[in-house]
Amino acid sequence: MSSVLSKNQIKVVKSLSQKKNRQQLGLFIVEGVKGISEFLNSDYSLVNLYTTKPIFEAPEELLSLISDADLKKITALKNPNTALAVFKIPEPKQDLDPGLVVALDDVRDPGNLGTIIRLCDWYGVKSLICSLNTVDCYNSKVVQATMGSLTRVNVQYVDLESYLKTHSIEVFGTFLEGENIYSSSLPERGIIVLGNEGNGISEAIESQVDRKVTIPQFGIVKATESLNVANATAILLSEFRRRTIEK
Amino acid sequence: MSSVLSKNQIKVVKSLSQKKNRQQLGLFIVEGVKGISEFLNSDYSLVNLYTTKPIFEAPEELLSLISDADLKKITALKNPNTALAVFKIPEPKQDLDPGLVVALDDVRDPGNLGTIIRLCDWYGVKSLICSLNTVDCYNSKVVQATMGSLTRVNVQYVDLESYLKTHSIEVFGTFLEGENIYSSSLPERGIIVLGNEGNGISEAIESQVDRKVTIPQFGIVKATESLNVANATAILLSEFRRRTIEK
Numbered sequence: 001m002s003s004v005l006s007k008n009q010i011k012v013v014k015s016l017s018q019k020k021n022r023q024q025l026g027l028f029i030v031e032g033v034k035g036i037s038e039f040l041n042s043d044y045s046l047v048n049l050y051t052t053k054p055i056f057e058a059p060e061e062l063l064s065l066i067s068d069a070d071l072k073k074i075t076a077l078k079n080p081n082t083a084l085a086v087f088k089i090p091e092p093k094q095d096l097d098p099g100l101v102v103a104l105d106d107v108r109d110p111g112n113l114g115t116i117i118r119l120c121d122w123y124g125v126k127s128l129i130c131s132l133n134t135v136d137c138y139n140s141k142v143v144q145a146t147m148g149s150l151t152r153v154n155v156q157y158v159d160l161e162s163y164l165k166t167h168s169i170e171v172f173g174t175f176l177e178g179e180n181i182y183s184s185s186l187p188e189r190g191i192i193v194l195g196n197e198g199n200g201i202s203e204a205i206e207s208q209v210d211r212k213v214t215i216p217q218f219g220i221v222k223a224t225e226s227l228n229v230a231n232a233t234a235i236l237l238s239e240f241r242r243r244t245i246e247k
Numbered sequence: 248m249s250s251v252l253s254k255n256q257i258k259v260v261k262s263l264s265q266k267k268n269r270q271q272l273g274l275f276i277v278e279g280v281k282g283i284s285e286f287l288n289s290d291y292s293l294v295n296l297y298t299t300k301p302i303f304e305a306p307e308e309l310l311s312l313i314s315d316a317d318l319k320k321i322t323a324l325k326n327p328n329t330a331l332a333v334f335k336i337p338e339p340k341q342d343l344d345p346g347l348v349v350a351l352d353d354v355r356d357p358g359n360l361g362t363i364i365r366l367c368d369w370y371g372v373k374s375l376i377c378s379l380n381t382v383d384c385y386n387s388k389v390v391q392a393t394m395g396s397l398t399r400v401n402v403q404y405v406d407l408e409s410y411l412k413t414h415s416i417e418v419f420g421t422f423l424e425g426e427n428i429y430s431s432s433l434p435e436r437g438i439i440v441l442g443n444e445g446n447g448i449s450e451a452i453e454s455q456v457d458r459k460v461t462i463p464q465f466g467i468v469k470a471t472e473s474l475n476v477a478n479a480t481a482i483l484l485s486e487f488r489r490r491t492i493e494k
Contacts, residue, residue, distance in 0.1 A: 111358065115475045122474055124465035152466065182489040218371035218488050219399070227369055227481070228362045234478040235485040241465050242429040242486075 002065045005050070005073060013050075013074040013086065019136045026089050028138035032081040038148025044087045050074065051083035076140050089138055092156045099189055100240055101169070103129040105160055105205045106196040107229055110135050114145020115230040116194075121149035123237040128153050129191070131160035131205075160193075164208035167191065171210045173201050174232055178212030181239050188244055192236055194229050249312045252297070252320060260297075260321040260333065266383045273336050275385035279328040285395025291334045297321065298330035323387050336385055339403045346436055347487055348416070350376040352407055352452045353443040354476055357382050361392020362477040363441075368396035370484040375400050376438070378407035378452075407440075411455035414438065418457045420448050421479055425459030428486050435491055439483055441476050 015021040016029050027047060030039050033055065040046060040058060049056055050064050052071055071080050102125050107113055113135050120128050135142060137155045164171055172186075173193045193209060195201035201209070215227060215235050227235070262268040263276050274294060277283050280302065287293060287305060296303055297311050299318055318327050349372050354360055360382050367375050382389060384402045393400075411418055419433075420440045440456060442448035448456070462474065462482050474482070 115478060118475060119478060121466055122462075122464055180492075182492050215369075215485070217369055218491075219368055228365060228477070230475070231362055231366060231477060231481040234474070234481040238462070238482045238485055239489075244465075245427075245429050 005064075005066060005070045009048075010073050013084065016086070017076055017140065019139070022089065022136070022138050027086050028089055028143065029076070029140050030085045030087060030143055031075060031077055031083070031140065032144070033083055035144065035148055036083055036085045038151055039085065039087055042151035044090060044151060047086040047088055049083065049085045053082055056083065077144075093154045094156070100125050100237075101127045101129060101191045102233065102237070103131075103160060103164070103171075103191050103193045104134045105131050105193055105201050106133040106199075107194065108133075108135050109197055109229075110139050110141035111145050112197065112228070112230045113137060113139075114142045114147075116233050117142070117146040117153050117155070118149045119230070119233050119237055120153045121146075123241050125237065126152075126154055128155045129160065129163060130155060130157050132157055161204045161208060164191065164193075164205065171208055172213050172236075173206060173209035173211070174236065175201065175206075175212045175214055176226065178214040180216050181213045181236065182216065184211075184213060186240050186243050188240075190240070192233075192240070194233055194236075197229055200226070252311075252313060252317045256295075257320050260295075260331065263333070264323055264387065266386065269336065269383070269385050274333050275336055275390065276323070276387050277332045277334060277390055278322060278324055278330070278387065279391070280330055282391065282395055283330055283332045285398055286332065286334055289398035291337060291398060294333040294335055296330065296332045300329055303330065324391075340401050341403070347372050347484075348374045348376060348438045349480065349484070350378075350407060350411070350418075350438050350440045351381045352378050352440055352448050353380040353446075354441065355380075355382050356444055356476075357386050357388035358392050359444065359475070359477045360384060360386075361389045361394075363480050364389070364393040364400050364402065365396045366477070366480050366484055367400045368393075370488050372484065373399075373401055375402045376407065376410060377402060377404050379404055408451045408455060411438065411440075411452065418455055419460050419483075420453060420456035420458070421483065422448065422453075422459045422461055423473065425461040427463050428460045428483065429463065431458075431460060433487050433490050435487075437487070439480075439487070441480055441483075444476055447473070 016027055022028050030036050046058055046062050049058050049062055050066050052068050054065055074084055102120055143150060170190045172190055193201060263274055269275050277286050293305055293309050296305050296309055297313050299315050301312055321331055349367055390397060417437045419437055440448060
């Protein structure tokens with residue numbers, strides 16, 4: 001079953017490093033044994049699985065046993081790990097989860113989006129709403145950083161301003177000044193908006209926020225300008241969820 | 248005052264991308280206007296400041312106005328931002344802060360260490376203890392990610408096992424199984440140990456932990472293996488500090 005990659009296969013896989021090609025073909029890449037296994041055990045549809053070791057359970061016609069040299073031709077990683085798989089990008093589910101929802105206003109860093117998806121998974125947030133300028137969740141760096149969590153969180157790209165306007169659920173936004181999250185009453189249901197790494201929440205989105213909240217600083221010298229957006233998400237989700245235990 | 252970089256200057260600056268050279272010369276690099284300004288306003292000693300615009304207040308003999316082309320020769324960034332400065336690595340202060348201390352057991356990712364330093368600054372943790380295999384805090388990616396917080400947090404590299412043995416302060420370690428941090432009593436004073444990205448806390452360090460704590464998962468499918476180490480730090484520091492408000 002051992003095979004040699006064709007020029008066309010190499011071309012298709014490599015083209016998926018670009019968002020426009022992922023969208024046109026409806027395909028994305030997962031690398032590494034652990035990540036691929038998570039996607040194989042999910043609702044995602046496998047298209048091709050290229051591996052240097054016969055360790056996966058997958059339909060034979062989708063499996064190619066390739067050489068290390070061929071894996072190096074298609075990987076985006078410096079040190080590729082055994083396998084690379086191509087999956088179909090699913091249609092996003094349109095239902096809003098009735099519980100806690102996280103919304104991102106132009107988060108640009110793939111690592112940040114990836115760890116935010118992991119946090120949503122950890123804290124049982126099933127719906128992540130992204131503004132159209134937020135980095136693509138099928139970017140391979142994002143997929144890598146999610147460690148498989150992408151299979152359990154429904155990510156939707158929407159016009160965030162219109163989205164917030166049409167939903168009556170309470171919208172929380174993180175700002176440098178606002179209610180102290182440690183002493184505020186926080187509901188079990190709500191949309192938590194996090195802003196762009198450099199600029200925070202945009203004015204258009206700010207006008208849709210019902211409650212401005214802040215994570216207070218504890219240092220004597222209050223000089224740190226802001227927390228990393230993924231860390232702010234971690235602290236907020238922790239704070240919203242711990243209240244459900246207290247009740 | 249405009250000047251052209253000598254070959255030797257370029258060689259010295261570029262050599263500082265390697266830890267062994269930073270340690271031998273006792274120097275490290277800060278890039279970008281904002282980061283450099285934070286270091287100039289701190290106790291750190293400036294050695295050289297190379298800038299394409301005369302916007303800094305610094306002793307004239309340490310300042311070089313250079314061309315964009317010369318800045319490109321010495322930067323480690325894809326898009327260098329106006330200036331690059333060389334500072335002296337200070338002697339670490341040996342005093343243990345009497346409050347909350349964070350200790351890292353072989354954290355390897357520069358971005359993780361950088362955001363952990365920012366978190367320490369935000370939450371008023373003045374002392375960060377790193378095992379000898381933790382990534383160097385004067386690595387330029389770490390310095391970049393700290394956004395100036397490195398000027399306010401004292402980072403020490405120590406044999407972590409011996410260090411924990413010789414301190415009588417209560418040691419907390421994060422594990423997949425342990426006391427639920429949301430319902431545990433947490434003191435104002437303590438050492439919080441976080442482990443390596445892939446392997447968590449090593450056995451040698453685990454034996455020095457007094458209290459194993461865990462951040463509970465809230466998802467229905469409990470499949471995410473672990474949180475990113477910087478996010479776990481964010482959640483723990485948030486949880487320790489919020490208790491001081493409740494009191």
